[in-house]
Structures are given as C-alpha cells and as structure tokens.
Amino acid sequence: MSFRSLDHTADLSVEITAASRDELFAEAVPAFTDTMVDVDRVEALLARRIELESPEVPLLLVDWLTELLYLFEVEGLLFRRAETTIEDDGGDEGGVRLRAIAWGEPRDDARHPIKVLLKAVTYHGLEVGPVGDAGGGWRARIVFDI
Amino acid sequence: MVKIEQIDEMKWRIPRQGGMRVDGIVYASAALMEDLREDASLEQVANVAHLPGILGASLAMPDIHWGYGFPIGGVAAMDAEEGVVSPGGVGYDINCGVRLLRSGLSAEEVQPRIHEVVSALYKNVPTGVGTGRRDLKLGKKDLEGVLTKGARWAVERGLGVARDLETIEEGGVIAGADVDQVTGRAFERGAGQLGSLGSGNHFAEIQVVSEIYDDAAAHAFGLFPGQVTVMIHSGSRGLGHQVCTDHVKTMVAVAARYGFELPDRQLACAPIRSPEGKRYLGAMAAAANFAFANRQVMSHWARESFAEALGMPVDRLGMDTVYDVCHNIAKFETFERDGKKVRACVHRKGATRSYPPGHPQVPERYRAVGQPVMIPGDMGRYSYVLAGTERAYADTFGSTCHGAGRKMSRTQAKKASRGRSLMREMEDRGVTVMAAGMATVAEEMPEAYKDVAEVVDVVAKAGLSKKVARLKPIGVIKG
Numbered sequence: 001m002s003f004r005s006l007d008h009t010a011d012l013s014v015e016i017t018a019a020s021r022d023e024l025f026a027e028a029v030p031a032f033t034d035t036m037v038d039v040d041r042v043e044a045l046l047a048r049r050i051e052l053e054s055p056e057v058p059l060l061l062v063d064w065l066t067e068l069l070y071l072f073e074v075e076g077l078l079f080r081r082a083e084t085t086i087e088d089d090g091g092d093e094g095g096v097r098l099r100a101i102a103w104g105e106p107r108d109d110a111r112h113p114i115k116v117l118l119k120a121v122t123y124h125g126l127e128v129g130p131v132g133d134a135g136g137g138w139r140a141r142i143v144f145d146i
Numbered sequence: 147m148v149k150i151e152q153i154d155e156m157k158w159r160i161p162r163q164g165g166m167r168v169d170g171i172v173y174a175s176a177a178l179m180e181d182l183r184e185d186a187s188l189e190q191v192a193n194v195a196h197l198p199g200i201l202g203a204s205l206a207m208p209d210i211h212w213g214y215g216f217p218i219g220g221v222a223a224m225d226a227e228e229g230v231v232s233p234g235g236v237g238y239d240i241n242c243g244v245r246l247l248r249s250g251l252s253a254e255e256v257q258p259r260i261h262e263v264v265s266a267l268y269k270n271v272p273t274g275v276g277t278g279r280r281d282l283k284l285g286k287k288d289l290e291g292v293l294t295k296g297a298r299w300a301v302e303r304g305l306g307v308a309r310d311l312e313t314i315e316e317g318g319v320i321a322g323a324d325v326d327q328v329t330g331r332a333f334e335r336g337a338g339q340l341g342s343l344g345s346g347n348h349f350a351e352i353q354v355v356s357e358i359y360d361d362a363a364a365h366a367f368g369l370f371p372g373q374v375t376v377m378i379h380s381g382s383r384g385l386g387h388q389v390c391t392d393h394v395k396t397m398v399a400v401a402a403r404y405g406f407e408l409p410d411r412q413l414a415c416a417p418i419r420s421p422e423g424k425r426y427l428g429a430m431a432a433a434a435n436f437a438f439a440n441r442q443v444m445s446h447w448a449r450e451s452f453a454e455a456l457g458m459p460v461d462r463l464g465m466d467t468v469y470d471v472c473h474n475i476a477k478f479e480t481f482e483r484d485g486k487k488v489r490a491c492v493h494r495k496g497a498t499r500s501y502p503p504g505h506p507q508v509p510e511r512y513r514a515v516g517q518p519v520m521i522p523g524d525m526g527r528y529s530y531v532l533a534g535t536e537r538a539y540a541d542t543f544g545s546t547c548h549g550a551g552r553k554m555s556r557t558q559a560k561k562a563s564r565g566r567s568l569m570r571e572m573e574d575r576g577v578t579v580m581a582a583g584m585a586t587v588a589e590e591m592p593e594a595y596k597d598v599a600e601v602v603d604v605v606a607k608a609g610l611s612k613k614v615a616r617l618k619p620i621g622v623i624k625g
Contacts, residue, residue, distance in 0.1 A: 005557070011214060012556065055399060066391055073384050074334045076276070107275075114275050114583045116556070117345040117625065119387040120238040123398060123411035124214030143214055145238045145387075146346055 003031030006141070012116065013143040017131070021057070024128070024138040025064060025084040029102055032065050033078050035144060037112040042080040044103035052098045053089070058128040060086070060096050061140055065121040068102075078112060079104035119145040148188045150179075156208075156608040160188060165407075166195040171203040173547075173608050178208055178600060190217040193409045197222065198417070199229020201490055202483070207497050207547040208604035209596075213237075215412025218496035219551065223543040224418065226478055226489040230406075231423045232415035233397060233430070235493035237474040238390040240430055241437035242348075242381030243315075244471055244520040245445055246531065248367070249452070250464025251374040253354040257620065259455055260352070264578045264621040266451035267350060271444050274345050274582025274625040277338030282443065284337050292340060294323045296435035297470075300442040305341075310442060313509050313518075314470040315499060318438040320477065324428025328385070329392050332429075336385025336436060341443035345586060345625030347549075348380045349525060350448060352621035356528065359613040363515040363533045367468050369615050376448050376465065377529060377617065379522050381474065382437035389433040393426040418491055427476070427491075434475060441470055468531070469509075469518035471498050473548045481543060492543045500534035500546035500611045508534070519611050521602055523550050525624070526575055526592030529617045530602045537609035546610040550598035556589045563588035572622075581624040590624060 006013045016031045018024040033039045050067060054060035071077045082102040089095040121144055128140040150172070151159050158179060160170030170191040174182060182188055187210050194216055195204035201223045210219030215234035224230055256263060272278050284292065291299045297318025300306050311318050343350060355373045358364045369375070382389075397414035400422055408414065416422035445467065453460045476493045501508050501517040508517045516533035523529045538544050554562065568587050572579045581587045605611045 011212075059395075059398065063395075070331055070335070070388075074331075113585070114345070115585050116589070117275060119346075120391050122214040122234075122238075123394065123414070124234075126411060145214065 003027060003034070005035065011143055012146050013141060016140045017137055019137050021086055021138050022084050024140055025061065025086060025098060025100070026082045028061060028065060028140065029068065029079050029082040032068050033080065036072070036115055036118060037078060037107070039080060041111050042078045043105050044080050045105040046103070048077070048102050050100045050102060053095055055095050057086070057096055058126050060098055061128050061142065062121050062123060062126065064098055065142065069118055069121060072107070076107045077104055078107050116146050148192050150188060156604050160192050162195065166192060167197070168195050168200050169203045170195050170206065172206040172210065173604055173610065174208045175600065175604050178604065182210065185212045187212045187217040190215070191220065193413060194220060194222050194235070196409065197224070197230055197232065197413065197415060198406070199225040201225055201488065202543065205542050205545065207545070209496065209547045209549055209551040209601045211551045213495065215410050216495045219547065220495050221497045221542060221545040222493045223490035224493065226418060226491050229418055229491060230415035231418045231427055231476055231491055232413060232493065233390050233393045233426055234412045234414060235495055236390070236430060236476050237495050238387045239381035239474055240386035240389060241434035241472045242474045243437060243441065244473065244522055245378045245441040246468040246518070246520045247376040247445055247448065247465045248369060248468050249374045249376070252372050253374060253620070256352070256374045256456070260578050260621050262455040263352060263452060264580050264623065266455040267448060268580040268623045270447040270451045271350055271623060272342040273623055278340055278342040282341050284340060286333065289333060289337060290325050292439045293325050293328060293432035293435050295319055296438035297442040300439045300446065305443045305446040310445065310467045313467045314438060315472050318442065318470065320431040320434045322428060323432035323435050324425070325432055327425045327429035328389060328432050332385050332388035332392065335388045336383060339383040339385065340436070340440055341447065342383060343380050343444065343623070343625055344383055345582070347590060348625055350444065350623050351377045351525065351619050353377060353529065353617035353619050355615055356618040357616035359615065360533065363612070363614040366512050366515045367518050367531065367614065368466065369468070369531065375617055377520065377522060378441055378444050378448065380440055380444065382433040383440065385436050386433035389429045393429060396422055397426070430476060434472065438470070469520065471520055473498060479544065481539065490543060492545070494545055496548050497545045498548045499544055500532070500538040501544050502534050502536040502539045505539070519546055521547060521549060521598060523598030524592040524595035525579070525590060525619055525622045526572060526577060527597065530598065530613065531615040531617065532602065532605070532611035533614050535609055535611055538611060542610055546605045547601050550595040550601060552594060553596045554594040559589045559591060559594040560585070562593065563591055577619050578621045579624065583625065586624050
C-alpha cells in the first residue's frame with residue numbers, strides 16, 4: 001500500500017495504491033491525514049467506528065474522506081490508520097457500504113503543525129478502480145480543494 | 147487539445163464544436179496564452195460550454211487556471227428560466243471575496259508602528275486551523291441570523307457601522323437564503339468560525355496607495371497617494387465548504403435523472419427551477435451571507451487593531467469600507483442583450499462583478515465612475531483597485547478578473563523556499579508578515595504567483611475594467 005501527492009498548480013491531488021479494494025480505503029486514511037500533517041507523528045490513541053453508504057465505489061471514497069475532514073474540522077481528530085470492509089449491497093438500488101474502524105488522536109499544536117488545510121474533497125478527475133487485470137491491485141486518484 | 151483562435155490582441159475564441167452549446171471566449175495576452183496552452187484550463191472552458199441554458203459564451207478571464215470542473219477565472223451566465231445551476235461553478239468557498247477599507251492615515255503615521263499594527267491584527271483576527279474567537283461563539287439562532295441577514299447581522303451586533311452596508315455587493319446580503327437547506331454538519335463547521343480568516347491564499351493586508359491611475363475614480367473611492375488601506379480576503383469557511391460538498395453530492399446523484407451527460411462529475415448541476423436547483427440556491431445564498439458577515443466582523447476587528455496599536459479612537463481612523471466584492475458566487479442579474487432584457491444566473495468562479503457607471507446596483511457615491519473592483523496580487527508586490535465598465539456589462543455579463551493566479555505548484559514553491567528565511571526576505575522588501583504556519587508562507591511567497599499587473603493590463607486593455615489605483619503591502623497576516 002502506498003500514496004503519493006501529485007503536483008498541480010492550484011490544488012492538491014493524491015494517488016493511492018493498494019492490493020485490494022478494502023485496503024485502498026484503509027490506505028486512504030494516512031494519505032488523507034498526511035496532506036494536512038505529518039502522519040508519522042499521529043498516534044493511534046483512540047478508535048472511531050464509521051459506517052457509510054453510497055451509490056457506487058468512487059462516490060463512497062469521496063464520502064469517506066469527506067467524513068474524515070468533518071471529524072478533523074469539528075472534533076479536531078486526526079487518523080493514522082483504519083481497517084475497512086466494503087460490502088456490495090446487491091439490493092434494487094445497488095449501492096455500496098463501508099464499515100470502518102479508524103485509529104488516531106486529537107490534533108496537538110506542537111506535534112502536528114499544519115502543512116495545508118483542506119476545504120473539501122472534490123469529484124474532479126476522480127478515478128477509483130482495479131489496475132489492469134486481476135491481481136494488479138487497486139488505485140485511486142483524488143483531488144482536494146485547498 | 148482544444149482549438150483556439152485569436153480574435154484581437156486580448157481576446158481568443160474556442161469555437162463551438164461537439165456538444166458545446168456556445169463558443170468559449172478567453173481574455174488573455176499572447177504571453178499569458180502561451181502558459182495556458184500547457185494546462186487543462188482551456189478544455190475546462192470548453193466543458194462549461196456544454197451546460198444547458200448557457201448564454202453568450204463560456205467566458206474566461208486572464209487569471210484563468212486549472213480548477214476542478216469549472217476553471218478558476220471562469221464566468222458562465224445561465225438563462226434564469228431554462229438554465230442550470232452548478233455548485234462546482236461557484237466553488238467550495240462560497241462568496242470568497244475581498245473587502246477594502248480605506249483610512250485617514252498616511253504611510254508615515256503607520257510605518258513606524260507597523261510591527262505593533264500587524265501584531266494587533268494577528269492577535270485579533272484568528273487565522274489558520276480551528277475556530278474563531280471565544281467572544282463570538284454562535285448558537286443556532288445566531289447562526290440563522292447570520293445566514294439570513296449577512297453583514298447586517300454583524301452591524302446589528304455592534305461589529306461595524308451601518309455605513310459599511312452601503313458599499314458591499316448586494317448590500318451584504320443575498321436574498322432568498324434558505325437555512326433549512328444548510329445541513330447540521332454545515333452548521334457545526336460554521337458555528338465557531340465566524341470572524342476567522344482561514345488558510346491558503348486568504349489574508350488580511352495593510353497597504354499603502356502607491357499609484358493613482360484615474361484621479362476622478364480614486365477621488366470618488368476616497369483613495370489618495372500615500373494613504374493606508376486594509377484588504378481582507380476570505381470566504382464562508384467550513385460552512386460554505388460543507389454546503390457545496392452536500393449539494394454537489396446531491397447533484398452528482400441526480401445528473402442522470404435530468405439526462406445530463408457531463409464530461410466531469412464536478413460539473414454536476416440541476417435546472418435552476420428544479421427542487422435540487424432551488425435548494426442549492428437557497429443554501430448558497432445562506433453561505434454567501436455567512437461570508438459577508440465574516441468579512442464584516444474581521445473589518446471591525448481590523449479597525450480595533452489599528453486603534454489599539456496606534457493609541458487612537460476608532461472613529462478618528464477614518465477606516466471606511468471602500469467596497470466588498472464576491473469572487474465565487476452565482477447570482478441572478480439582469481442584462482440587456484440584443485435590445486431585450488435577459489435575466490441570468492451568473493456563475494462567477496474566481497471572477498469579479500464589474501458594473502458600469504450609472505448602474506443602479508453601484509452605490510450612489512460611486513455611480514459616476516463605476517463599481518470598485520479589488521484585485522489582490524501576491525503578498526510581496528501589489529494589488530489593484532479598478533472600476534467597472536460598460537464594456538464588461540455588454541460583453542462579459544458584468545465580469546472581470548479576480549487575482550494573479552499561481553505560477554508555481556505548491557511543491558515547487560516549497561522547494562524554492564528551502565534554506566531561505568522568507569520572513570526576513572519579506573521584511574527586507576518592506577512587508578511585515580505574521581502567519582500561523584510557515585508552510586503557508588512558503589507556498590504563498592510572491593514568486594509563486596504570476597505578476598498581477600499582467601492580468602490587470604489585459605482587462606484594462608480589453609475594456610472590462612479601468613485602472614484606478616495600485617496598493618503596495620506593508621503588513622500581512624496569513625493562515
């Protein structure tokens with residue numbers, strides 16, 4: 001699993017890769033947190049259980065990161081890692097569900113200086129899907145508004 | 147690659163093709179166009195031309211740059227009856243904008259105490275992460291007042307004077323705010339943030355009028371050489387970001403139902419007259435009003451900061467509002483086109499209204515010269531005050547540019563700043579900087595931006611605004 005930030009003039013975008021769809025959503029957590037602070041300095045002191053539903057996988061990823069942004073802005077929480085499972089709903093409406101536990105801690109001014117503050121997670125150029133044939137892993141590209 | 151042809155020195159056309167409903171029109175010099183050819187923003191201008199109900203052309207100002215969905219620096223006027231509204235065409239920071247305060251103070255009076263003034267401003271106006279001041283915590287009822295009354299809410303609270311409201315776009319309140327369309331999450335994100343600057347390119351700046359280009363307009367705006375001014379650039383904070391997030395999500399989900407095939411999800415939109423369109427417009431107006439109130443509150447604190455640092459009473463500072471403009475907004479405005487009155491929902495995403503002399507929306511005291519337009523530059527060089535024109539009203543739905551636009555990516559800027567003391571460099575240039583984070587100062591350093599003079603020259607030559615004054619920074623606070 002890995003993530004890297006891509007260079008854009010005015011916005012911030014990241015590419016996340018992982019072995020599976022579930023792991024991609026887990027890896028999205030440090031990728032997201034590392035845009036704002038140094039994720040290596042975030043400790044796993046508390047856990048938060050989160051469940052989300054969306055019509056499709058790419059939209060679920062936007063919702064997931066939007067949830068993390070909300071928790072940062074309203075509760076000051078930063079997350080270091082997560083365990084995630086995605087279930088295909090299979091009902092008439094289709095849809096996907098994320099069940100996650102994320103570990104992190106409240107932001108501390110001294111240990112977590114801000115690199116950049118995010119305003120929102122956008123749908124622009126959103127790409128989430130398997131890489132090549134089966135076994136190639138999963139990749140996502142996502143653009144943040146800063 | 148989109149096809150582009152030159153119309154005249156400062157104007158280019160992306161001819162209508164494929165699903166485009168109108169042409170794209172880009173205002174740029176040949177030099178700026180060279181840079182533009184290399185990024186995706188021209189394609190984004192063409193994408194916007196696909197939207198239902200778009201009138202005239204998909205317009206781009208000379209500070210256009212790559213955005214998400216819509217380009218930043220884009221203007222799209224949609225037919226108020228048949229057109230669509232797009233949250234992405236406004237942006238996440240709803241009613242991000244600029245307030246300019248003049249003063250009765252000269253540079254000589256302020257310069258010797260600039261460190262005290264900047265420190266007082268930095269202490270009184272919260273920047274960066276987190277919430278606003280403890281003495282302005284809002285309950286739900288208060289926040290509803292902010293969302294429906296805009297800047298007036300702040301003035302009624304004693305945060306400013308009634309005269310401020312006369313010189314704000316739309317009088318500091320956009321009609322039709324619907325607080326029921328603002329989600330609980332948006333309330334939560336906004337509750338503690340009124341009266342806070344934010345981060346990124348937001349700033350509050352102390353400036354000196356360094357050049358006057360148009361005596362009559364400068365006189366009308368109350369500007370004179372050597373005068374100290376204050377410019378505040380901020381928006382609707384987390385509340386606006388959440389409003390956009392919520393409503394883009396809804397529109398992404400319903401786009402297919404309305405039969406829209408969009409080249410980019412971020413262009414998600416709904417008919418203006420649809421339930422989703424109306425709900426967004428109600429929520430957007432509420433967020434825009436939050437932003438008006440936000441800049442009003444910070445303006446009041448800026449006055450208090452000067453009073454504190456200079457040991458003068460507020461009413462002797464002469465710190466009146468010159469004007470306050472929106473940079474990210476969708477508004478219903480009426481234009482004359484081909485001899486007929488047309489009502490349009492004008493999306494300005496990184497663009498400024500530029501109304502001509504004589505327009506009833508221009509405050510009476512400026513009506514002879516046109517609406518003031520403020521164009522912030524980078525924190526080392528200068529910003530501009532312009533005035534609106536007939537040409538803008540006729541050709542660009544009363545719109546002009548909004549700023550310099552970045553030249554370097556944030557990574558490039560950080561690299562370029564390594565091993566340098568930017569604060570020291572700024573001090574040597576005569577600009578005292580205080581910031582919540584050094585990372586922001588590095589990313590926002592002057593050389594990371596294009597020279598705003600190049601952008602302003604294009605709109606001046608194209609007749610979209612006329613130059614009135616140039617303002618040089620002497621003190622800046624950042625997030």
